[in-house]
Amino acid sequence: MASYKILTSKSLIPMASRISKSNSARTAQFSSSAAMYNKEIKEYKAPQTSAATEVKKLQRPPFGKNLFLGKFDTDILAFPEVLDKERLQTLEELVAPVEKFFESIDSKKIDAEGKIPKETYDGLKALGLFGQQIPTDYGGLGFNATEFARLAEITALDASVAVSLAAHQSIGLKGLLIAGNEEQKAKYLPRLATGEWTAAFCLTEPSSGSDAASVQTRATLSDNGDYWIMNGNKIWISNGGIADFFTVFAKTQVRNKMGEMEDRVTAFLVERNFGGVTHGKPEDKLGIRGSNTCQVYFENVPIPKENVLGEVGAGFKIALNILNSGRFSMGSSGAGMLKKLIGWTAEHAVSRKQFGKALMEFELIQEKFAKMACTVYAMESMAYLTSAMLDTYEEPDCAMEAAMVKVFSSEGVWNCTSECLQILGGLGYMKDYPYERYLRDARILLIFEGTNEILRILISLLGLQHAGKHLADMVRKLRNPTANPGFVVKSTWERLRRNPKNPKLTLQLNNFLHPSVKVASELLEKRVLQFQMAVETLLARHGKEVGNKQMDLRRVADVAIDLFAMSAVVSRSSRSYCIGLRNAQHEVELAHSFCVEADLRCERLITELFGGDLTTQDLAIKKIAQTIFQNKGYCAEHPLKQN
Amino acid sequence: MEDNGVCPDAETDAMVLNIFGRHGFPTKKLRRMTYWMPKFKNLSPWALPEKIPTSNLEVAKLAVQRMGSVDPATEMEIFQTSELRDAIDDTWIVSGQSATQRELLAKLQEKKTVFVEGAFPIWLRRTSINYFILRSDPEPLSEEDQKQRAQFDYDDVSQLRSWILGQENLTRKDIIIEPSVHEQEDGTILAVAVTGTCSKDSLLSWIRFLEKKNPNLANLSILFATNSPLGEVIPAIESSVPVNTVKKITDTSDL
Numbered sequence: 001m002a003s004y005k006i007l008t009s010k011s012l013i014p015m016a017s018r019i020s021k022s023n024s025a026r027t028a029q030f031s032s033s034a035a036m037y038n039k040e041i042k043e044y045k046a047p048q049t050s051a052a053t054e055v056k057k058l059q060r061p062p063f064g065k066n067l068f069l070g071k072f073d074t075d076i077l078a079f080p081e082v083l084d085k086e087r088l089q090t091l092e093e094l095v096a097p098v099e100k101f102f103e104s105i106d107s108k109k110i111d112a113e114g115k116i117p118k119e120t121y122d123g124l125k126a127l128g129l130f131g132q133q134i135p136t137d138y139g140g141l142g143f144n145a146t147e148f149a150r151l152a153e154i155t156a157l158d159a160s161v162a163v164s165l166a167a168h169q170s171i172g173l174k175g176l177l178i179a180g181n182e183e184q185k186a187k188y189l190p191r192l193a194t195g196e197w198t199a200a201f202c203l204t205e206p207s208s209g210s211d212a213a214s215v216q217t218r219a220t221l222s223d224n225g226d227y228w229i230m231n232g233n234k235i236w237i238s239n240g241g242i243a244d245f246f247t248v249f250a251k252t253q254v255r256n257k258m259g260e261m262e263d264r265v266t267a268f269l270v271e272r273n274f275g276g277v278t279h280g281k282p283e284d285k286l287g288i289r290g291s292n293t294c295q296v297y298f299e300n301v302p303i304p305k306e307n308v309l310g311e312v313g314a315g316f317k318i319a320l321n322i323l324n325s326g327r328f329s330m331g332s333s334g335a336g337m338l339k340k341l342i343g344w345t346a347e348h349a350v351s352r353k354q355f356g357k358a359l360m361e362f363e364l365i366q367e368k369f370a371k372m373a374c375t376v377y378a379m380e381s382m383a384y385l386t387s388a389m390l391d392t393y394e395e396p397d398c399a400m401e402a403a404m405v406k407v408f409s410s411e412g413v414w415n416c417t418s419e420c421l422q423i424l425g426g427l428g429y430m431k432d433y434p435y436e437r438y439l440r441d442a443r444i445l446l447i448f449e450g451t452n453e454i455l456r457i458l459i460s461l462l463g464l465q466h467a468g469k470h471l472a473d474m475v476r477k478l479r480n481p482t483a484n485p486g487f488v489v490k491s492t493w494e495r496l497r498r499n500p501k502n503p504k505l506t507l508q509l510n511n512f513l514h515p516s517v518k519v520a521s522e523l524l525e526k527r528v529l530q531f532q533m534a535v536e537t538l539l540a541r542h543g544k545e546v547g548n549k550q551m552d553l554r555r556v557a558d559v560a561i562d563l564f565a566m567s568a569v570v571s572r573s574s575r576s577y578c579i580g581l582r583n584a585q586h587e588v589e590l591a592h593s594f595c596v597e598a599d600l601r602c603e604r605l606i607t608e609l610f611g612g613d614l615t616t617q618d619l620a621i622k623k624i625a626q627t628i629f630q631n632k633g634y635c636a637e638h639p640l641k642q643n
Numbered sequence: 644m645e646d647n648g649v650c651p652d653a654e655t656d657a658m659v660l661n662i663f664g665r666h667g668f669p670t671k672k673l674r675r676m677t678y679w680m681p682k683f684k685n686l687s688p689w690a691l692p693e694k695i696p697t698s699n700l701e702v703a704k705l706a707v708q709r710m711g712s713v714d715p716a717t718e719m720e721i722f723q724t725s726e727l728r729d730a731i732d733d734t735w736i737v738s739g740q741s742a743t744q745r746e747l748l749a750k751l752q753e754k755k756t757v758f759v760e761g762a763f764p765i766w767l768r769r770t771s772i773n774y775f776i777l778r779s780d781p782e783p784l785s786e787e788d789q790k791q792r793a794q795f796d797y798d799d800v801s802q803l804r805s806w807i808l809g810q811e812n813l814t815r816k817d818i819i820i821e822p823s824v825h826e827q828e829d830g831t832i833l834a835v836a837v838t839g840t841c842s843k844d845s846l847l848s849w850i851r852f853l854e855k856k857n858p859n860l861a862n863l864s865i866l867f868a869t870n871s872p873l874g875e876v877i878p879a880i881e882s883s884v885p886v887n888t889v890k891k892i893t894d895t896s897d898l
Contacts, residue, residue: 350715
């Protein structure tokens with residue numbers, strides 16, 4: 001919006017930090033203003049608005065990774081606006097028919113029967129939803145990340161449809177967009193964009209779920225070198241039964257730098273009509289029952305060598321890139337679904353009366369709604385902040401942010417759907433109402449697209465890897481105190497001076513935000529500074545072994561997620577308040593409430609990180625777990641047993 | 644610009660900046676307008692669309708929604724008088740009533756009077772429409788209740804009674820029941836309606852429609868009042884000539 005661009009222009013903020021600069025700068029200002037009068041008055045030229053002007057992409061350092069070093073990229077605090085008025089208008093015009101279509105889908109029937117009817121698929125194809133991120137040259141809608149996230153809010157109303165669409169475009173054909181060459185794109189994208197062909201992503205096998213590098217499907221080069229022959233089977237493949245196009249990951253023999261042959265994963269584009277591709281029966285699932293999930297068997301499938309995606313042996317990287325690129329939309333899809341759910345639940349709470357009062361007058365119910373609203377606000381803010389980073393940054397490094405969005409949103413959706421069901425009480429438990437279906441559908445969010453546990457390790461390791469590069473020398477010296485006594489003493493003194501419990505707020509984040517979010521920004525700043533110190537402590541404590549200390553990594557990841565969430569909500573609410581959106585005061589309240597809660601969580605986690613084994617139960621947990629595994633289960637004697 | 648409610652945009656800002664410079668009153672004023680005007684535009688909790696619709700029915704719906712917003716449980720219903728057998732007028736009726744108001748109606752004793760009062764005007768920006776209310780006389784707390792409320796002992800914790808513990812017959816000694824927002828000092832508002840024709844006949848049809856969900860209405864005596872303790876009244880007409888014209892101020896733009 002126009003007014004927002006003016007408000008974030010350099011002439012308005014940050015005034016405080018500029019005024020506090022040295023005197024020499026001030027005199028320089030005065031002399032320059034005198035010089036201004038000597039200049040000629042320029043003729044006013046209207047700014048050229050041409051739709052063809054390319055948006056220049058920004059070069060910014062990675063936000064999440066730099067949090068581990070205490071460097072906060074304050075550009076984030078001006079919540080980025082990606083779409084100009086025209087594109088936003090076009091997007092809104094597309095949103096209305098899609099919403100209408102989704103209201104007409106009979107989700108209950110899809111859930112009961114376990115399949116999506118052909119009319120629904122045809123409707124989705126007619127709306128162009130099968131090719132949202134495919135460039136317009138190939139017949140798709142050419143959406144960027146933000147527009148895709150917006151539509152994900154609507155498709156989430158029916159989880160089975162959303163997952164089928166996501167399996168097709170977020171992962172099934174993403175490989176082509178990321179790593180495909182021109183011939184492959186021209187050959188396959190047009191048919192995939194219209195929905196004539198459906199895509200599927202085949203990585204998981206019975207023996208390799210989270211451990212993607214251990215796939216056992218094998219592809220061997222034929223004798224004449226023109227074909228690869230693939231053998232193997234993949235399980236739990238969404239769209240497996242209806243797809244015509246598969247992105248399959250298989251082990252191939254590659255000559256490595258030393259000249260030896262070794263097994264590396266390669267990505268292949270496999271068409272069903274190559275022959276040898278069969279699928280099993282659809283799996284009977286707890287949730288997303290309409291989405292087709294089945295085993296896919298590859299038996300001597302001949303794959304032409306032009307269908308290798310990217311380089312031979314580079315498949316693992318491609319798989320990770322594909323998975324990373326689709327994650328952030330879970331934030332907006334979760335938020336879209338929850339907004340609808342909260343609306344229905346609020347209507348119920350307002351009209352249902354017990355003990356002479358409507359439910360809305362009871363504090364426990366009010367608490368539930370407020371917490372849900374804060375969670376949804378954070379989810380939305382994080383998702384759109386990540387999508388803005390993906391759209392506006394040159395070579396965006398947002399794997400960590402996308403993972404953070406996914407972890408937060410999946411758990412947020414699960415908890416909030418559970419709360420909505422709870423507010424409805426017995427009615428929520430009945431199949432007549434959609435709440436139990438949404439709850440069952442939400443459970444998979446914590447598992448697919450990278451289980452939350454793996455993603456937490458990913459978040460912390462990405463950050464620690466980045467931090468480790470910069471802190472290597474310091475950590476080495478800290479871990480060898482006898483060899484570097486002076487350094488250790490100096491750094492301990494520095495640390496004490498910085499006062500880990502209450503560090504001096506040097507980042508001045510509140511200068512970049514509206515004063516109404518000042519308290520929240522100060523909480524954020526305190527935790528960012530403490531987090532940096534905690535990361536240093538952790539690396540110094542564990543050294544290279546830090547990758548195995550998963551309980552500490554989990555704490556680091558939780559703090560990082562909360563910090564990112566706090567930055568997103570504070571930035572978005574400040575923008576809303578500045579440009580005067582409706583209910584902007586309410587947004588500020590949501591942001592503040594969320595930051596206070598996140599601050600409390602971070603307090604505990606950071607104390608545990610600083611304190612190490614003295615403050616945590618980690619050793620006890622390991623001992624208890626070991627006893628349980630030795631006894632293959634719960635092994636305390638029954639309370640009624642007598643000796 | 645502010646007299647006509649025009650919000651500044653980026654192009655205007657660039658123009659003013661180039662012409663008047665960064666450190667001058669015009670740019671400062673424009674920047675302040677850029678900050679405050681969008682805020683004021685969105686400040687009203689009762690959002691109205693940019694152009695108020697010209698159709699009476701749409702304006703009526705907006706009006707009843709706005710009046711019913713005091714109680715989140717208000718339900719707005721649209722009736723057509725043609726559904727009733729003895730209706731003379733053929734018009735729409737937009738009626739708003741919440742579950743709380745229905746309970747209050749149901750609790751009224753037999754032969755009590757309720758008044759249909761109107762028409763009061765309500766303004767939506769520069770458009771006004773007339774509405775009617777169903778009101779019953781206020782019920783102040785009885786002497787005994789007032790005495791008990793005054794003597795409510797906030798310090799006594801020896802007998803904590805609650806519905807959760809299964810204790811029934813909670814008296815005013817145990818809890819204070821707050822009156823609902825509909826129970827005012829000058830009367831209890833039981834329903835609100837806007838009709839296409841402001842005629843007595845349409846009001847009669849409205850009462851008949853209300854009786855479907857408020858069976859107690861049949862036991863009460865309903866008076867069509869020509870004046871009201873609530874304020875100035877535009878009296879309802881007898882005939883069925885549609886008179887509920889939407890009055891508009893048209894000298895300046897429709898803000």
